[in-house]
Amino acid sequence: MYNGGKIIIGLIIFAFIMTLPIWYNLASDQDPSLKDYVIATKGVKGKDRCVLPKEEMLATHMDVLDQWRDLVVRDGERIHTTPDGRRFNRSLSYINTEVETILNTSYSITAEGDTNSTIQVKRVKAKHLKDNITAYSCIECHSNKEQFCDRCHTYMSVDPYCWDCHIIPEPQLMEVAVK
Amino acid sequence: MSETLKQEELVQIDYKPPGTGWMDTKPDIRKGKINWGAVQKSVEYLDLPNPRKWSPTDDDWQLPKDWKKIILEGMRERIEKFRTFQVFMDICVRCGACADKCHFFIGSGDPKNMPVLRAELLRAVYRKEFTLAGKLMGKMAGARDLTEDVLKEWFFYFFQCTECRRCSVFCPYGIDTAEITMMGRELLSLVGLEIDWITTPAANCFRTGNHLGIQPHGFQDSVDFAVDDLEDIIGIKVEAPVNKKGAEILFVVPSADYFGDPHYFGFLGYLALFHEIGLDYTFSSYASEGGNFGLFHSNQMMKRLNSKIYMEAKRLGVKWVLGGECGHMWRVINQYMDTMNGPADFLEVPKSPITGTVFENARSTKMVHITEFTADLIKNGKLKLDKSRNDQWRITFHDSCNPARAMGILEEPRYIINSVANNFFEMPENCIKEQTFCCGGGAGLGTEENMEMRLRGGLPRANAVKYVHDKHGVNVLTCMCAIDKAVLPTLIDYWVSGVQIGSVHELVGNALVIKGEKERTLDMRSDPLPGKEETEDV
Amino acid sequence: MNALISFVAVIVLIIISFVGAQTLGLSYLFAVIIPYLAISIFIFGFVYRVIKWARAPVPFRIPTTCGQQKSLSWIKNNPIENPHNWLGAFIRMALEVLLFRSLFKNTKTTLKDGPRLVYGMNQLLWLGGLLFHWSFLIIFIRHFRFFMEPVPWCIKALENLDGFLQIGLPVVFMTDIFIVAAVTYLVLRRLTDSKLRYISLVADFFPLFLILAIAVTGILMRYFTKVDIIGVKDIAVGIFSFNPVVPDGISSLFFIHLFLVSVLISYFPLSKLMHMGGIFLSPTRNLANNNRVVRHINPWNPKVKMHTYEEYEDEFREVMREAGMPLDKE
Numbered sequence A: 001m002y003n004g005g006k007i008i009i010g011l012i013i014f015a016f017i018m019t020l021p022i023w024y025n026l027a028s029d030q031d032p033s034l035k036d037y038v039i040a041t042k043g044v045k046g047k048d049r050c051v052l053p054k055e056e057m058l059a060t061h062m063d064v065l066d067q068w069r070d071l072v073v074r075d076g077e078r079i080h081t082t083p084d085g086r087r088f089n090r091s092l093s094y095i096n097t098e099v100e101t102i103l104n105t106s107y108s109i110t111a112e113g114d115t116n117s118t119i120q121v122k123r124v125k126a127k128h129l130k131d132n133i134t135a136y137s138c139i140e141c142h143s144n145k146e147q148f149c150d151r152c153h154t155y156m157s158v159d160p161y162c163w164d165c166h167i168i169p170e171p172q173l174m175e176v177a178v179k
Numbered sequence B: 001m002s003e004t005l006k007q008e009e010l011v012q013i014d015y016k017p018p019g020t021g022w023m024d025t026k027p028d029i030r031k032g033k034i035n036w037g038a039v040q041k042s043v044e045y046l047d048l049p050n051p052r053k054w055s056p057t058d059d060d061w062q063l064p065k066d067w068k069k070i071i072l073e074g075m076r077e078r079i080e081k082f083r084t085f086q087v088f089m090d091i092c093v094r095c096g097a098c099a100d101k102c103h104f105f106i107g108s109g110d111p112k113n114m115p116v117l118r119a120e121l122l123r124a125v126y127r128k129e130f131t132l133a134g135k136l137m138g139k140m141a142g143a144r145d146l147t148e149d150v151l152k153e154w155f156f157y158f159f160q161c162t163e164c165r166r167c168s169v170f171c172p173y174g175i176d177t178a179e180i181t182m183m184g185r186e187l188l189s190l191v192g193l194e195i196d197w198i199t200t201p202a203a204n205c206f207r208t209g210n211h212l213g214i215q216p217h218g219f220q221d222s223v224d225f226a227v228d229d230l231e232d233i234i235g236i237k238v239e240a241p242v243n244k245k246g247a248e249i250l251f252v253v254p255s256a257d258y259f260g261d262p263h264y265f266g267f268l269g270y271l272a273l274f275h276e277i278g279l280d281y282t283f284s285s286y287a288s289e290g291g292n293f294g295l296f297h298s299n300q301m302m303k304r305l306n307s308k309i310y311m312e313a314k315r316l317g318v319k320w321v322l323g324g325e326c327g328h329m330w331r332v333i334n335q336y337m338d339t340m341n342g343p344a345d346f347l348e349v350p351k352s353p354i355t356g357t358v359f360e361n362a363r364s365t366k367m368v369h370i371t372e373f374t375a376d377l378i379k380n381g382k383l384k385l386d387k388s389r390n391d392q393w394r395i396t397f398h399d400s401c402n403p404a405r406a407m408g409i410l411e412e413p414r415y416i417i418n419s420v421a422n423n424f425f426e427m428p429e430n431c432i433k434e435q436t437f438c439c440g441g442g443a444g445l446g447t448e449e450n451m452e453m454r455l456r457g458g459l460p461r462a463n464a465v466k467y468v469h470d471k472h473g474v475n476v477l478t479c480m481c482a483i484d485k486a487v488l489p490t491l492i493d494y495w496v497s498g499v500q501i502g503s504v505h506e507l508v509g510n511a512l513v514i515k516g517e518k519e520r521t522l523d524m525r526s527d528p529l530p531g532k533e534e535t536e537d538v
Numbered sequence C: 001m002n003a004l005i006s007f008v009a010v011i012v013l014i015i016i017s018f019v020g021a022q023t024l025g026l027s028y029l030f031a032v033i034i035p036y037l038a039i040s041i042f043i044f045g046f047v048y049r050v051i052k053w054a055r056a057p058v059p060f061r062i063p064t065t066c067g068q069q070k071s072l073s074w075i076k077n078n079p080i081e082n083p084h085n086w087l088g089a090f091i092r093m094a095l096e097v098l099l100f101r102s103l104f105k106n107t108k109t110t111l112k113d114g115p116r117l118v119y120g121m122n123q124l125l126w127l128g129g130l131l132f133h134w135s136f137l138i139i140f141i142r143h144f145r146f147f148m149e150p151v152p153w154c155i156k157a158l159e160n161l162d163g164f165l166q167i168g169l170p171v172v173f174m175t176d177i178f179i180v181a182a183v184t185y186l187v188l189r190r191l192t193d194s195k196l197r198y199i200s201l202v203a204d205f206f207p208l209f210l211i212l213a214i215a216v217t218g219i220l221m222r223y224f225t226k227v228d229i230i231g232v233k234d235i236a237v238g239i240f241s242f243n244p245v246v247p248d249g250i251s252s253l254f255f256i257h258l259f260l261v262s263v264l265i266s267y268f269p270l271s272k273l274m275h276m277g278g279i280f281l282s283p284t285r286n287l288a289n290n291n292r293v294v295r296h297i298n299p300w301n302p303k304v305k306m307h308t309y310e311e312y313e314d315e316f317r318e319v320m321r322e323a324g325m326p327l328d329k330e
C-alpha cells in the first residue's frame, strides 16, 4: 500500500463515523429503547378515554394540538366535542382545577369596594364555566409531563415549543382535581 | 491542405449529439482527422512491438493475433501501477463539467471529443473486464466489449487529444483526461498502433539527440549559422560552445529552436543574452533536444529520451542545467525527470552566476527555466533594455498548456515581456493562464494529414487571438513552446490574419542593449527595427 | 431510455419492499436482515475499494496547476491553486471537498456568429451539486437521532439549525426542501441538456431516482402520513445496539424508505458513488507542485534501454571529428 498511513487513518475515521451509533449506544449504557413504554396517565374519574384512539394520538397529537391552538387563539373555540359526545377543554392548563379552586375558596373581604366586586366577578365567571363546561384539559389527565411528554420527546429528540409559552404544570395541583 | 478547408464550413459546428448512442456510433476515420501510422523503421529502431507498414485508413490494421489479450494484460498492469488510472476510471460521475472545456469538442462538436466520453471509451472496457457491476450488468452499467472497432475508436480519439489538461482544471475530482489518453496510447502502442509523428521523432531523438534526426555536425552547423546570423544583426560574433566539458551550465533547448521558424529568432535571443551576461555554458549535440516525444508515447519512452539530459550533464561536468522555451519539455522536467532519471546528486543547486540568486525551486531537479533565469536578471537590473526596439509589435502571450497546467509558470514570461516591450495585451480571461487553450497540434498531432482537426481544435485559441487582434491591433502572439511555434503559424493564418508568432526571448534579443554592438537596425528576424526603415534604404 | 430504466428499477424496488413487508409480512427481513447486510456491504465495500486504490502507487507527481508556481521570491505565487507544500495541498483539497472549488469555475462555451466563442459563467451545477451534497450530509447526520440514545446535543443543535425557520408542524427542515429541489434539478439537467443525455448511463440516473424516492418517502413520513416513530427508533437503535426488534404496526412507508436506503448503501461501493472516497486520492489535486524541490519516488521506476553518449559518439565519431567537435575517444 502506498501513502498507507494517511489512507488508513482516513478509512478509520470513515468507519468510525459510520459506526458511531454503535459505539455511542454501547458507551451510553442506557436501556437504549423505549419498546416497553407505557403511557403515563393518571386518569380522571369518568374520563378514561382520550380524544382519539391511542395509535392515532401517538402519530398525530402534534397536529391536534396545533389545530386546537389556532381554534382557541383565533376563534375562541375552547371546547372540543368528540363524535361520541365527550367534551374536552383545548388547553394545556388546569382549567377545570382552577375553576374548582375559585369556587371552593372562601374569600374574606378585607378591603373596600373594588376588591369585593373583582372577586364577585371571578366567582360568577367560574360558576358559569363550571356549569357550562366541565371539560378537562389534556394536562388534567396526562398530568406528569416528565413521564408523559418528555420521555418520548427526548427519545426522539423532539423539542416542542409548547412550554415556551405555557407554564409547566405542577403535578401536585392535580391532587385538588382528583379529590 | 488548410487551403481546401473553408472557414464557413468549418464553423458550422453542430453541438447536438447524433441520434445513435455513442457505443453504436462509429468514428469517421479519414484523412484530415487522423495521423498516419508510424513507419516500420522507427518502430524497429525503438524495439517497439508489431512493426509493419500500415495506415489507419486501411480496413485491416494488421494487429497481432492475441491483441485483445495484450491490451487487457496491459490494462491490468497499468491498473496496478497507476493510482491515477484506477481512480480516474472509477470515480467519474459524468457531470459534464469537462464537456465543453476541450478545444477539440468546441471546434468539432463530436461528442466523443468531450473529455468525459473520451475517457468513457476506455472506461467502458474497464468496467466490462475489471469491475463487478460491469460484469454483472453489462451495458446497463456502461460496460462494453473490447472489439477491433472499439480499438479503432481508441486510436481515433486518443490521437485527437493533445493531453492539454484543460479538462482537469474544471473536473470536480481533478480527473485528468490527458492521463487517460496517455494510458490509452501506451496500450495502443502495445499492439503496434503508433502514429508516425510521435514514433519517428522519438526514434530520431533517441539516435541523434533531436527530433529531425540531425547528426552532430548538422547541429554544429545550425549553431554556427545562428552565430553568423546574429553577427549580421548585432555586429558581434558570439561564442556558442557545443559539448564543452567543464562549462558551468548545460543549456538544453527544444531542437526546433535551432532550425525551426519562428523558433530560431528566439534562439538568436538566447545567444545574444548569454553573450551579454558572459555566461559560461554549453550546448550538447547528444542532448540537443529538450522536447520529449516520449511523453506522447509512454512513460518508458519518456524516460529513455529524457535520460540524456542528466547523463550529458554528468559527462560534461556542468554544475546545473538550464532549459529553453518549450512546453512539453517542461512538463517532463517539472513532473517526471527527477523521478525517472534522478537523483541528480552530481549537480549543484542552481545559482545564477550573474545575480547570485539561488533557484530554490529547482533544488532537487537542478534544472531552471530560461524565463525564470532571465526574469531574475532583469529584476536585478543586470540587463540594459531598450523597449522601443519592440515597438513594431503589439503583443499578446499564449500560455502553453504544459507550462500553465503542469508547472504554473505564468508570471515569469509576462514580467519579461513587460520589461522588454511596451505594448502588451492579454487575451480574455477564460483563454489564458490555467484556462489557456491548446494550439490544437500538441502531443504529436501537429501533422499535415490531421489538418482539419488541428484547425478545429485550434479554433478557441485562434478566436481569442482574433479578439485581441481586432480590439488592440495585436500583431504578434508570443509563446514559449516549440510545438506552439510550429503549429500556430498555420492555425493563426487560417483563422486570423496578420498575426505573427514569436518567442519571449526573441523580444529579449530585440530589446537587449549589448556592450559593443553596432548600431542596431535589424531585429532578430532581420527585419528593420522601428524608425530604422529609412536607414535601410539609404 | 436510460432514465426510464432507472426509474422503473426504483419503482420495482418500492414494490418489492411494499409487498415484502406488508403483504408477505417479512418485516424481520426488511427491518433487520437487509439493513445489517447493507451496512456491512457499505462499510466493507467502501474500505475494500479504497484499499484497492491505495495499493496502486502514485508513480509520478502530477498535480494540475491552476495558478502561479513558487519560483523567484519576488513573484507572487498562488499557494492554493498551485500548492508548493502539504499545507497548500491540504487547503486545496479541503476547498475542493467542502466547496467544490473546481466546479465553481465552470464556464459555458457558446459559439456565436463571426465565429466568436464566448465563455459565460455557469455556476448552476455548482449550486445544485453543493445544495444536494450538503443537504444529504445534514439529513444523514440528523438521522442519528434515530440511531443514538440518548440523542447527543450536537445532533439536536443541527436539527434546530436546519429547522430554524420554524415553519409548520412538525417544523420544516430546509434540507428536505433543498434536497428534493436539487435532485430534481440534477435529473432534469441530465434529461434536457442533449450533451448530458448523451453521456448519461443507467448508473447515472439510478442513484438520483433512488435518492429522490428516499427523500420523498422520508418527507411523507415526517409531514404527511405519520408513522410510529417511537417504533421506528426502536428498530434503528435495536440495529445499532445489536439488539434488533421489530415492533408491530409500523407503516409500510417506513419499510420502503429503509429498503431503498439499504439498496443505496449497498450499491454505493459498486458504483460511481465511490467518488466520495476517490476525491481524496486524486493525484492531480492532492499533491503539491514541488517536483523540482523534492524528488518524488516511483516504486517501480523501470529499467529502460537508453542510448548512451558512447554509443552516440561511436556512431558519429567521424562526422564529429570533421566538424571539429570535441570527442571523448579519439
Ligand code: SF4
Pocket: B091, B092, B093, B094, B095, B096, B097, B098, B099, B115, B116, B170, B171, B172, B173, B174, B175
Ligand atoms: S468533469 Fe470530471 S467527473 Fe465530471 S464528467 Fe468530466 S471527468 Fe467526469
Ligand code: SF4
Pocket: B101, B102, B103, B104, B113, B114, B115, B118, B160, B161, B162, B163, B164, B165, B166, B167, B168, B177, B178, B181
Ligand atoms: S486533455 Fe485537452 S485535448 Fe485532451 S480531452 Fe482534455 S481538454 Fe481535450
